[in-house]
Amino acid sequence: MLLNGTYLTTRYVPVSHMTIANSRPFGQRYAFVVVGVIFLCLLIAAGLRSSMSVMMVPLEDAFGWRRDVISLAAAVGIFIYGLAGPFAAALMERIGLRRTLLAALLIMSASTALSLLMTKPWQLVATWGVLSGVGSGAVATVLGATIVNRWFKTNRGLMMGLMSASAATGLLVFLPLLAALSQWGGWQPVAIAVSVATAALVPLVWLLVPERPSSIGLTRYGADGPEPEAAAVSGNFLTHTLSTLRKAAGTRVFWYLFATFFICGFTTNGLVGTHLIAFCGDMGIPEVQAAGLLAVMGVFDLIGTTFSGWLTDRFDPRKLLGVYYAVRGLALIYLPLSGFSPWALAVFAVFYGLDWIATVPPTLRLSNEAFGDRSGPLVFGWIVAGHQVGAAAAAFFGGYMRELQGDYDLAFQIAGLTAIGAAALSLLIRPTGPREEMAEPQAA
Template sequence: MNIVQTRPFGQRYAFVVVAVIFLALLISAGLRSAPGVLMLPLEDAFGWRRDTISVAAAIGIFLYGLAGPFAAALMDRVGLRRTLLGALALMSLSTAASLFMTEAWHLVMTWGIFSGIGSGAVASVLGATIVNRWFKTNRGLMMGLMSASSATGMLVFLPAMAALAQSGGWKPVVIAVSVAMAALLPLVYFLVPERPASIGLTRYGATEDEPHVAPKGNFILLTLGTLRQAARTRVFWYLFATFFVCGFTTNGLVGTHLIAYCGDMGIPEVQAASLLALMGVFDLIGTTLSGWLTDRFDPRKLLGIYYGIRGLALIYLPFSGFSATSLTIFAIFYGLDWIATVPPTLRLSNEAFGDRSGPLVFGWIVAGHQVGAATAAFFGGYLRELQGDYVLAFQIAGMTAIVAAVLSMLIGPTRQQEALAQPA
């Protein structure tokens, strides 16, 4: 008897795994978005300047991206479930520790360094690893769903966190985030196997799978060696540069500073957070649709369209008047495009570097995304303090997105011959 037929759900158990990881990405992204809500309450409670708080947010975002490729290699070495459980525990504990902070460097350590490292394992590289391990078909659609969960989580939790901050200050937000992260631990432990073969299954849509061979050698050297070889290809640098802009224009600037920008324009925190939540709803639609489109159309052209729309939206925002109608229009268009770039970027990475190395290379590309986000998180706060408003920051971000649209169209057709060789 086929062993797949003896298991509950059969190959469809892959969707159970996706559901758990979707939730983990959703809540982890809520943690990464919390500094945007905490900026004004921390400013009031401790007297810290926005550029000081932005430094902690920028460090967290940077390490969130830098930890990604190492986490991908660690998942292959010591196991996905162990890596994920350790990351969730680290995020919960570091967030809880911030309840006792009294100095700005405490914020940097808890919300910057430790939560940044932990959240790097619960990010796009996790989604890419799950999709490659559990799916032979429908990868674009599944990656679109995973990507949407990450970005949507960052946005849909904002109104609740903003309401907590408005009614009780910064501490209730910290407690809620810490408890939510801890609640994920039993779900991951009991419902997420290491890989399909661990429960006698094959990937969804596959009749048989190649046996997994764990890489040998130091995982840090493997990660750096993969980067060294990927960096020899032109496609890597195009993808790295465009994803840098992606991070710069989304969670780095908009995710970190839009609530504060709206506050400068006289819009209350909860109302501004609701605007981001609306983006999250449309992001879920747009990014899942992007995954479906990625399975069917040229990913380079999709990226060009996405970045072009994003650039125009950012250039428009400072001149929108910040009326309810104009902000709603911005939220819908920007939400549809928020992280729609992930599925086509992952597809190009897999095509260029192969299924095995693709997620690890994608981890380095995501690191570029987070370097861009960290740059924008600090850059936005610095320009706000320097000029007294956010206008120039959003204008510059819009222009970088237009540049990314052009770069996307310059990516040549990927060839399997250029696939990354496994480091020795």
């Protein structure tokens, strides 16, 4: 995957790109146009992945499917979403970021539209699990890292914080609307809304997102002048992806980052993102009101994650991770004991929301420091895969515990304890220092 603009995947420059960029007096600031479009893509992908939280009860009512069966489909989608990330990163190097992104958006739109025809649980797994997971996996954190580092030489932490916060914005924009749609017409209007919104992004990406700054005669934001580009990436992208994983897996720092990000996924979109609305429903809180709670959390995460990017440019990322995971753990332990009063939920929304995806900028910085600008982003893709494995485990675990015990209390408290464990583990991370190339790995 590309982080500093040194990989070259294509020399072909569409005329529309050159015309659009050169006809506007943006200069290096055109990077913010690209970031804006990618922000929307990440926002829609986050909305797709979080849709299962508002569809869970309507699907249960419409088909009579058990909560753990629906949770399995959500878990499969989250797992494939994470697993697809590093392969999508390598594919972006091989055939181009723009082509990969357009294909992913089309898959996301088609898969959610196809779900309107489903009648069996396996079809839910196939559409909202497998196909949407493949598509949204290419429109994820790894995409944000690629864009930020292709288009920015300075302010990377801040911009990565903003891109990461798009998931929170997805909650803010989509969940109240999707919850209202599901309350009005069941799960089908939710699927239609996601499919249409995803398809609407295709022309924006086609017209406004060049392959890289040099494709339209620009340099990265903050660069003083033209920068050298490496030779084109060749060979099998699958081999390259797996080879990078093999080398990274020989280091301690990779497994520390993988483990902490596994817990990050377990304690965010896997459990809270999938089951919080259903948890609130068990406590007598209507679906739209519960979605509003997630939206409030989204507002605070937009603030918290962007600020985390600013802090990551200035402070030790290990200590930041330790604070973030500790606060998250305490918030999760607190929620089942809170009584779910409006005041108690407001406290949870603020503290948990500020922390939702604040871990991404410091984790990316540590990956770059350990594995260098060339290999770091692709390694980060595998670390993100660990995040989604944890999220998938929590999505299923939450539904299983709900069926087993009749409530979500213990599931949330266990998740809180794992987050506190991740806080301690974060302080053990010791990157060896920045390397332009990932040489033979340090023994674990």
